[in-house]
Amino acid sequence: MTVAQQVEGGIVVEHVRRSFGEVHAVRDASFTALPGTVTGLIGPNGSGKTTLMLMLASLLQPEGGSIRIAGFDPMDATAEVRSRMGWMPDVLGSWANLSVRSTLEYAARMYGMDRSTASARAEDLVQLVDLADLAASPTRVLSRGQKQKLSLARALIHDPEVLLLDEPASGLDPGARTQLRLLVRRFAAEGKTILVSSHVLTELDEMADGVVYIDGGVTASEEAVARSRASARPWRIRSSDGEALRSALMSAGIASAEITADRKDLLVPLSGEGAAATLLAHLIGSGVPISAFAPAVGDLEHTFLDLSSGDQS
Amino acid sequence: MSAFFSGLWVILTLELRQRVRTASWYVLIGVFVALIAIVTVVVSVALRGFGADDLGGAAIYSTIIYFVLLLGTLVAPALSGNAINGDRDAGTLATTQVTLITTWQLIIGKFLAAWVTALAFLAAAVPFLIYASVVGRLSAAAITVSILILAIELGVVAAIGVGLSGLVARPLFSVVLSYLAVAALSIGTLIAFSLGGLAVQTEVSNVSSYGTDYNSAGNAITCSAPETYTYRAPRFDLFWGVLAANPYVVLADAVPSSFDRNGNPTDLFGQIKSGVRSAQIAPETLVVFNECTNTFPQTPSARDVIDSTTPGWFVGLTIHLILAVGALVGAWARIRTPAARLGRGSRIA
Incomplete structure (x- = not known):
């Protein structure tokens, strides 16, 4: 039984590849995103994220492998996929002369809604993404962040089961980011499948349940991601007494060469949460005043850096 | 649907x-x-x-x-x-x-x-x-x-x-x-159309015989010996099909023409139509002009041209x-x- 047959709905990608002439944008991508979860798609620039997104969005044909969106193949059942999938592109395009409200009304009617349903739906979404004040303004006057909200609203217009969000947070102010995160979590709670591609890794850390890492057109296996999560990463320790901290660290068995200073803090590589807890207990037992003790990089950033450096070596 | x-x-x-x-x-x-x-x-x-x-x-x-x-x-x-x-x-x-x-x-x-x-x-x-x-x-x-x-x-x-x-x-x-x-x-x-017509040319012989003496009615009774001279005429008739693809010609050619008493078209459509249609007619290779036998080259009216040629x-x-x-x-x-x-x-x- 293949993965696609086991999973109902969601996104199932198996060994998908796509090249443009000599450029192999996506060589072998496989992952599964389950309904009710938020999956992050991360990778360096030019790693094939956007090409993969376009294939998922039913705009580009894969050359091999299979894709299932909400149970349908975008190649054979394009309309079924499109009626169940919402796509927010990284390119912010809008019909410049139309108002925010009529943009959404047109988008709704493109999904076959009648006039009154479309206008009710547009009204709901204007409220949802917090653009009610600008509903009557032409879209050309919107700021980048406001266009981003409009783009999200358009992706949601037909209440899709599967959401593909390409860089949804770029251009948003901190308040709007929080709002976006809550919104995305709420959609997941409603049972939607959400795939978020982003460079803002701390952001994804807060909203993603799982992560797909892609580099050079190849997705990293789940084991590789799990391994890199467990691998040593720097922790940031702050103390008012730097010298005492350094000697306490060395007494805990950490080589002097491994300790690096970063402004007032010291960075120490630790493998996993267990090692961190043990070290913290030791430091406090030694009477060193500790004011901060935390990973220096987020989970995803660590995975990202670990996997990209692993590929290069 | x-x-x-x-x-x-x-x-x-x-x-x-x-x-x-x-x-x-x-x-x-x-x-x-x-x-x-x-x-x-x-x-x-x-x-x-x-x-x-x-x-x-x-x-x-x-x-x-x-x-x-x-x-x-x-x-x-x-x-x-x-x-x-x-x-x-x-x-x-x-x-x-x-x-x-x-x-x-x-x-x-x-x-x-x-x-x-x-x-x-x-x-x-x-x-x-x-x-x-x-x-x-x-x-x-x-x-x-x-x-x-x-x-x-x-x-x-x-x-x-x-x-x-x-x-x-x-x-x-x-x-x-x-x-x-x-x-x-x-x-x-x-x-x-113009270049094609000009590139391919046909030799036309013109045989003219002019009156030298006239009777009281003004008709020639004796004529000069026939003079023959030749010139080259463009063969637009071979290329009229090219003009058929011209939107202005399509419009002119399609509209039913109306003519005045002398058989001349009354509108721009008719004039263009008759011009384009006369291009279909191959030039005569022998043109005879003889005042004694009353043989003159004929110029057909626009109406005759349009009626005798193919709409394109x-x-x-x-x-x-x-x-x-x-x-x-x-x-x-x-x-x-x-x-x-x-x-x-x-x-x-």
Whole structure:
């Protein structure tokens, strides 16, 4: 039984590849995103994220492998996929002369809604993404962040089961980011499948349940991601007494060469949460005043850096 | 089927609201109406000066129709030539394609919007056309045919513009190509016709015998010995088919002509038609002029020419329709999704 047959709905990608002439944008991508979860798609620039997104969005044909969106193949059942999938592109395009409200009304009617349903739906979404004040303004006057909200609203217009969000947070102010995160979590709670591609890794850390890492057109296996999560990463320790901290660290068995200073803090590589807890207990037992003790990089950033450096070596 | 048309309607209205209905568009229509008014007045006054009484209206009518064709073919490529690649540049093409709108709905909707836009020029000219047709007492057939052919020709230009905007990645380039296509049909056919006709020439012998002595009735009784001289005549009859693809010729050729007492056409359509049709007639290779036997080269009237030659407008119209449909089908193959291939350097979003 293949993965696609086991999973109902969601996104199932198996060994998908796509090249443009000599450029192999996506060589072998496989992952599964389950309904009710938020999956992050991360990778360096030019790693094939956007090409993969376009294939998922039913705009580009894969050359091999299979894709299932909400149970349908975008190649054979394009309309079924499109009626169940919402796509927010990284390119912010809008019909410049139309108002925010009529943009959404047109988008709704493109999904076959009648006039009154479309206008009710547009009204709901204007409220949802917090653009009610600008509903009557032409879209050309919107700021980048406001266009981003409009783009999200358009992706949601037909209440899709599967959401593909390409860089949804770029251009948003901190308040709007929080709002976006809550919104995305709420959609997941409603049972939607959400795939978020982003460079803002701390952001994804807060909203993603799982992560797909892609580099050079190849997705990293789940084991590789799990391994890199467990691998040593720097922790940031702050103390008012730097010298005492350094000697306490060395007494805990950490080589002097491994300790690096970063402004007032010291960075120490630790493998996993267990090692961190043990070290913290030791430091406090030694009477060193500790004011901060935390990973220096987020989970995803660590995975990202670990996997990209692993590929290069 | 009704789902198809409602999607088409969404694209059509969106296109008209987004692309066309702008302040500059109304200014353009205003300028156009002013130009037609000037043309109408000037042609009326000029024809009165020539003593064309009731039939001046036919000339005004045909001039206005040609004017609408000229301006329509000048404006339509600018409005339709970036319909698809302009959307791609603005980032709105992919967000439309990812909806339930099909590629055909998108292309036909955009084509209809461009056509409607070009037809707005015809609509703006209607008051003047009514005036001219009433004054000129035009036949219903002439009015119907001329407006119908004009509308189709505007649609052809709109289709070529929309088609090229799908086939070519860069908006500027596709607009220029649309203009070149219009120019090739309107002017290129004329140039090809003239050059072709001049390149292939036939030797014509002219045998002339002039009267040397006349009787009291003024008829020649003795004539000079026949003088033969030869010259070369262009063979336009071999190339008249090229002109059939010219939209102005198609229009002129299709409209039923009306003639005055001497068999001369009363409007611009008829004059162009008789000119084009006489190109079908091969030049005589032997021209005899003899005053004693009363043999003179005959010049047939425009009416005789038109009645004795083959109408070619449906050939031209068919060529135009094939071009239009071909452009739209090409655009469809190029932009349909999920896309198999992308143009060089073109981004799908």
